[in-house]
Amino acid sequence: MPDPRQLMRDLQVFRDPQPGRSLRELCITLFPFLGLFxxxxxxxxxxxxxxxxxxxxxxxxxxxLFIIQHDCGHGSFLRNRASNDWFGRMLGVFTLTPYDCWSLSHARHHAMTGNLDKRGFGDVDTLTVREYCERSRTQRLGYRLYRHPLTLLGFGPAYLFLLRHRLPVGLMKEGWKFWISALGTNLATLAILAVPVWLVGFGVTLAVFLPTLLFAASMGVWLFYIQHQFPQAYWESKSDWSFA
Structure with missing residues (x-):
């Protein structure tokens, strides 16, 4: 296995944002999406x-667009932090993801990923074999149902993007910024959707928007799942866990 520090040094050349390339990628994604819609x-x-x-x-x-929003959250899309944040907020209106809420949650997820004692924040619930065996039959059934593809790729993404993201869940007591992020995103999304609703009606808009959103959400959750759930995935208890 390559040394992580050496790997970071080797990849350093790819870490610096290229604003021209970034904006071009945004344009060839956002405008085709709007045109297709x-x-x-x-x-x-x-x-x-x-x-x-x-x-x-x-x-x-x-x-x-969500992937670009993700890059904004990591500060890797543009060179300026504020520019990344404002582009991320704009994209959140289309992805139904309040940027400031998601950005903090995602940063915490990265800070805790692979730590068995810090599970449950921005990840897919995962039990060790011992923990699973210690559960009751009912609890094991619930765990298996939770991790069933129909839940993870169907009901789960629908709940996450249609309901959970509408409020700053998990951050409700951490300041007004996150309430503004969630509610402001809701209002901006409604304002954009008001245009097709006015032109073709609520029913047609909903019948087009929902399948588009749910397909993107399911694919996004699937990508997240396969990035973290595989046989060689890193999991250690807090005493042995290392961010590097």
Missing amino acids: AAIIAAADAGYLFALALTPLAGLFLLR
């Missing part, structure tokens, strides 16, 4: 199934 709404007149078939493509562009 408009095209899908227009295609709904020719038949909903035809329009529905196009939503996965729009969902992939929406997922890429």
Whole structure:
């Protein structure tokens, strides 16, 4: 296994943001997404199934917007921290993810990932074999149902992006900033969706927006899952855990 510190030195050249490249990537993601969304709404007149078939493509562009938002949260999209934050907030309006809430939660997740004594913040609930065996049959069934693909890739993403992100869950007592982030994102998203609602109606807008969002959300959760849940994943108790 390569030395982590040497690996970081080798990859240093790739850590510096390239603003021109970053903005180009944003443009070739955001504008196609908006164009596809408009095209899908227009295609709904020719038949909903035809329009529905196009939503996965729009969902992939929406997922890429979330990935760019993720890079903003890590301060790697642009060179200036404030610029990263404001671009992240803008993208959160499209991804239904309040940026300031998510950014802090995600930073805490990175600070605790792989630490068996710090589980439960921004991750998929995971038990050790011993912990699983010590659970009752009912608890084991609940754990298996929780980790079933239908839950993790279906109900879970829907709950996360449609309900949980609407309030600063887990951060409600940590200051007004996170309430503004959540509620401000809600209002901005509603303002944007008001345009297609005004043009084609609430039903058509919802029938196009929901499948697009849920496809992107499911794919995003799947990517997150496979990044953290694999046989060689690093897990240690607090006494043996190392961030490096």
